[in-house]
Amino acid sequence: MAWNMLSPTIILVRPQLGENIGMVARAMWNFGLRELRLVSPRDGWPNPAAGPPAAGADVVLDEAQVFETVKSAVADCAILYATTIRQRDMLKEVVTARRMVEETSPVLAQGQKVGLMFGPERSGLETDDVALAHKILTVPVNPAFGSLNLSQAVILCAYEWFQSQTDAPPCELHGDYEGPATHDALEGLIAHIDNDLSQGDYYFPEHRADAMRRTLRGIFTRPQFTTQEVRTLRGIIKALSGNRKS
Amino acid sequence: MAWNMLSPTIILVRPQLGENIGMVARAMWNFGLRELRLVSPRDGWPNPAAGPPAAGADVVLDEAQVFETVKSAVADCAILYATTIRQRDMLKEVVTARRMVEETSPVLAQGQKVGLMFGPERSGLETDDVALAHKILTVPVNPAFGSLNLSQAVILCAYEWFQSQTDAPPCELHGDYEGPATHDALEGLIAHIDNDLSQGDYYFPEHRADAMRRTLRGIFTRPQFTTQEVRTLRGIIKALSGNRKS
Numbered sequence: 001m002a003w004n005m006l007s008p009t010i011i012l013v014r015p016q017l018g019e020n021i022g023m024v025a026r027a028m029w030n031f032g033l034r035e036l037r038l039v040s041p042r043d044g045w046p047n048p049a050a051g052p053p054a055a056g057a058d059v060v061l062d063e064a065q066v067f068e069t070v071k072s073a074v075a076d077c078a079i080l081y082a083t084t085i086r087q088r089d090m091l092k093e094v095v096t097a098r099r100m101v102e103e104t105s106p107v108l109a110q111g112q113k114v115g116l117m118f119g120p121e122r123s124g125l126e127t128d129d130v131a132l133a134h135k136i137l138t139v140p141v142n143p144a145f146g147s148l149n150l151s152q153a154v155i156l157c158a159y160e161w162f163q164s165q166t167d168a169p170p171c172e173l174h175g176d177y178e179g180p181a182t183h184d185a186l187e188g189l190i191a192h193i194d195n196d197l198s199q200g201d202y203y204f205p206e207h208r209a210d211a212m213r214r215t216l217r218g219i220f221t222r223p224q225f226t227t228q229e230v231r232t233l234r235g236i237i238k239a240l241s242g243n244r245k246s
Numbered sequence: 247m248a249w250n251m252l253s254p255t256i257i258l259v260r261p262q263l264g265e266n267i268g269m270v271a272r273a274m275w276n277f278g279l280r281e282l283r284l285v286s287p288r289d290g291w292p293n294p295a296a297g298p299p300a301a302g303a304d305v306v307l308d309e310a311q312v313f314e315t316v317k318s319a320v321a322d323c324a325i326l327y328a329t330t331i332r333q334r335d336m337l338k339e340v341v342t343a344r345r346m347v348e349e350t351s352p353v354l355a356q357g358q359k360v361g362l363m364f365g366p367e368r369s370g371l372e373t374d375d376v377a378l379a380h381k382i383l384t385v386p387v388n389p390a391f392g393s394l395n396l397s398q399a400v401i402l403c404a405y406e407w408f409q410s411q412t413d414a415p416p417c418e419l420h421g422d423y424e425g426p427a428t429h430d431a432l433e434g435l436i437a438h439i440d441n442d443l444s445q446g447d448y449y450f451p452e453h454r455a456d457a458m459r460r461t462l463r464g465i466f467t468r469p470q471f472t473t474q475e476v477r478t479l480r481g482i483i484k485a486l487s488g489n490r491k492s
Contacts, residue, residue: 030392056393139405140412141408142276145302146276149272149273151395152273152398155401163344201485219471219479232461232462240487242446
């Protein structure tokens with residue numbers, strides 16, 4: 001199979017065992033996913049322990065990119081999913097793997113990146129990582145036994161994507177849709193608002209500031225604003241802050 | 247979840263590694279499959295190596311049945327599938343996991359057994375084993391890298407079966423979702439922004455003002471902000487406009 005560039009990017013956040021990274025690579029390549037990103041892997045990278053379990057999916061390991069922070073790893077993603085089975089106190093849409101594949105197909109078709117974040121084996125993603133995502137990706141499992149192995153969680157997403165490539169009718173959107181802005185552009189908007197708010201007395205009382213920042217992030221992340229919308233919003237913020245000395 | 251007896255039976259033919267049997271048990275129980283049969287496992291049974299990778303799916307291991315021959319293990323199956331990726335010189339229907347789930351649902355509903363056979367890790371099923379099956383079960387994979395780990399092959403079948411059992415909505419919302427704000431509340435927000443912007447030079451040039459207002463309305467309407475989000479946004483607008491004389 002010629003590799004289809006238009007496939008999701010797997011982002012492992014602080015993965016612990018090299019063996020699991022290798023199994024993830026194998027699972028990805030079984031279903032034609034190739035782009036793997038590692039955010040500060042516990043045992044460094046490259047990690048020889050990943051080789052044997054990859055069972056020949058060397059191309060995925062060889063091309064894996066390493067990042068120090070989640071933010072840098074997701075910067076170019078137009079849409080970002082956090083996988084988690086725990087309930088979070090965040091207003092985010094929760095979608096199944098199958099649904100994710102359906103709804104990202106027009107985004108991928110435009111050459112934009114779709115990021116799927118998976119947390120460390122033991123603990124899963126931290127709340128601050130989940131907060132970065134547009135949506136939560138979940139796989140309905142036996143409620144009495146929900147602990148999916150990391151590579152199993154990855155293979156189910158990869159499998160669903162591959163199924164969509166072989167069967168499903170293409171999905172399209174009405175209107176002149178340019179797709180969501182990159183994560184970087186979104187961060188720029190959030191930083192802009194945050195900066196302007198920090199100059200007044202918005203973040204008060206002090207001990208509520210973190211929660212207020214998370215709320216703000218949630219409000220501006222969920223809508224999946226397009227690049228043009230982000231640009232307009234920045235213009236609006238600038239105009240609103242206009243007469244203030246900054 | 248109460249266990250649904252009406253689920254496929256997983257039959258591992260001459261499995262080699264205890265670790266893999268444990269991972270298969272975990273994969274099965276993740277998706278509510280409970281009945282595991284082992285045909286002459288290489289290292290005997292019970293095998294302590296299976297415990298840790300099962301990660302708590304002990305019920306599957308404890309109830310696993312051991313058989314000496316494939317024929318005895320499949321004797322009570324009403325329909326039997328052989329999983330294989332190799333081409334066989336046999337006239338048998340080849341179905342995907344999804345199709346298998348669809349077509350076996352009436353069989354299971356009658357209390358009959360559906361058997362899914364998986365071969366040894368290294369070599370897969372022998373031709374004589376495949377010959378026993380009614381059909382061949384296959385999962386379309388990357389033709390360049392078709393080697394699925396045993397537990398991965400099992401989980402994909404279990405996953406498809408579980409999907410067919412749940413009417414889980416493809417997407418829902420995490421967090422305390424109160425639904426979108428009323429139209430009135432939204433209008434209040436838009437009027438608030440519009441008012442503040444009108445006091446600066448945002449709507450310039452004049453003849454573009456209507457289009458700019460439409461864009462602004464679009465941006466704040468599409469996300470279906472909740473009442474709480476609208477309230478927060480108004481706080482943000484107020485803070486941003488803060489030092490301005492209004």
